[in-house]
Amino acid sequence: MSGANARRRAVVDQKACAACGCCVKVCPLRAIAVVRGISAQVDPDRCVGCGRCARECPASVIVIWEVEP
Numbered sequence: 288m289s290g291a292n293a294r295r296r297a298v299v300d301q302k303a304c305a306a307c308g309c310c311v312k313v314c315p316l317r318a319i320a321v322v323r324g325i326s327a328q329v330d331p332d333r334c335v336g337c338g339r340c341a342r343e344c345p346a347s348v349i350v351i352w353e354v355e356p
Contacts, residue, residue, distance in 0.1 A: 294355070295336020300348040301326045310340035310349060 297319065299310075304326035310319050311327065318333035319340050327340075327349070341349040 294353065295338075295351050296331055296334045296354050297329045297336060297338075297340050297349050298352050299327045299329060300350075301328075303346060303348040305346050305348075307345065309343045309345060313339045313343045315339065 297310075299319075306321045306324055306326050308321050308327075311321060315337065316333050316335060318330045318335070319327050320330070322328045329340075336351050336353075338351050341347075341351055
């Protein structure tokens with residue numbers, strides 16, 4: 288799904304996330320947070336899909352997807 292209107296967004300595999308917080312530390316827009324110490328969650332309204340969280344994740348459980356606005 289790519290196109291002029293497509294937007295990138297981080298998506299976390301909730302079952303595989305170790306809630307380490309590495310992604311939270313590198314997100315420039317504070318769009319990701321560890322919730323209840325269980326897993327990271329992305330605020331879709333803040334995420335711009337820069338990929339910093341995905342690159343930093345030691346478990347490689349964050350991917351960047353193109354989504355329609």
